[in-house]
Amino acid sequence: MTVAFFGQEAGDPAVQRRIAALTRCGWSVDAYTFRRESAKDRPFENVDLGLTHDGQFVHRLGAIIRTPHQLRHVDRLKAADIFWARNLDMLAIADRVRRRVRPSAPLVYEALDIHRLLTTSSPIGLALRGWERQLLRRTALLIVSSPDYVSEYFEKRQGRVPPWALIENRLPPAGLPPRPHPDILRPQEKKERRPLRLVWAGKLRCERSFALLRHIATTPPTPLHVDIWGRTSTDRLTDLDQIAAATPHMTFHGPYAGAEGLSRVYGNADLVWVNDYLESRPGGAAATNSAWQLPNRLYEGGYFGAVPVAVANTASGRFVKAHDIGFVIEEPTEASLPALLGALSHADIDAKRRRLLAAPRSVFVDDDTPLRAAMEKIAP
Structure with a gap:
C-alpha cells in the first residue's frame, strides 16, 4: 500500500x-x-x-x-x-x-x-x-x-x-537508552549543594514562557538554573540566545536531535516546563491551541525522569494530574511557579520522580x- x-x-x-x-x-x-x-x-x-x-x-x-x-x-x-x-x-x-x-x-x-x-x-x-x-x-x-x-x-x-x-x-522506540530506574536517584549530598535545574525544550517561540523563566532564574531566593534547548524561530524570540547569555542562571544550549540529544537535554534536569502560550489570548492559555496540546517535551522529559510542571485546566495539566507524575499550577503562573519552586525541596522532587519513573513505558514511548x-x- x-x-x-x-x-x-x-x-x-x-x-x-x-x-x-x-x-x-x-x-x-x-x-x-x-x-x-x-x-x-x-x-x-x-x-x-x-x-x-x-x-x-x-x-x-x-x-x-x-x-x-x-x-x-x-x-x-x-x-x-x-x-x-x-x-x-x-x-x-x-x-x-x-x-x-x-x-x-x-x-x-x-x-x-x-x-x-x-x-x-x-x-x-x-x-x-x-x-x-x-x-x-x-x-x-x-x-x-x-x-x-x-x-x-x-x-x-x-x-x-x-x-x-x-x-x-x-517517543519513537528506536535508539532510546534504558529509562533511569526509579530507585536510583542522584546522591542526596551532592544535590543539596547544587541548584535545581529546570528545562525548557523544543520549538522556542513562546515569549511569555521565556519571560517567566527569566524571572524565576534571576529572582531570589530560589536556587535554580534554567536550561533552554531547541531551535529559535525566524519570526519570534530571534534574540533569545543573546538574552539568555546575558541572564544569570540561564543557559541556551541550542538544537538537539535524536535519542542521544534527548539524554543530554533531560539527563540532568529536575523539572521540565511543559506549557506554552504561543497561541493564547492575553491572560492565559484558555480556549486555544496552547491549552489543548500535549507537547513532545511532556513525553521526552517523562521518559528520562524530568518531572513535568504543567498548568491547570489544560490538556497537559490534566495528563500530569491523571498519571500523578508531576506538579500542576494555577494561573497566573507568574505567581504560582515562583511559589511552587520556593516551596520545593530535592526530597519533594525525588518522591515525584519515583512515581514518574514507575509509570509504564507505554505512557511515553x-x-x-x-x-x-x-x-x-x-x-x-
Missing part, C-alpha cells in the same frame, strides 16, 4: 518520524514537502515543493493554488492508496491533487495544532473555518495528538467530526499500535 504524504517541512524531525512510523508499519511512502532551508537529501522518497517560512501561514496558502498544477504530471500519485496531509494548508493541497488524479483514495487529515486564526471571530477566521469544514466533509480520517483538539475545537466549533484517531506525540489501528479503519 502506498501513502502520498503531504508535509509542511521536509527537515522537520516530526515529519521524518511520521514517515518512518508509516514505513515501519509496512507502507510505502512518497513524500511531497516544502522546506525552510536549501534542498538536501532526505531519508525518504520526496518531491520538493519549494521554500516556506516560519509563521507564514497565509503565505503558504498561495501554494495551494500553485502546487496541484505542479504535481498534475506526477504519475505515481495516480497509484497512491491513501493521501495523508499534515495540517490545514497541506490538506487543501492534498485534496485538490487527490480529486484530480485519484478521487477514490481516502484522505487523512493530521491536525498537528489549531492555528490562532481558526479560533477567532474575525472575517478571516470565519472564512478559514468554513473552508476547513468543507475539507472535513471529504476527509475519511482525522488524526489528532490530543483529545482536546476534538472535544474543544472540532466538536464545539466545527460541529462535525469525521472518524478520528488519537496518536500522541510519544510509541509502539505504532495506534497508527496501525488508525490505518486499518481506512485501508483499501
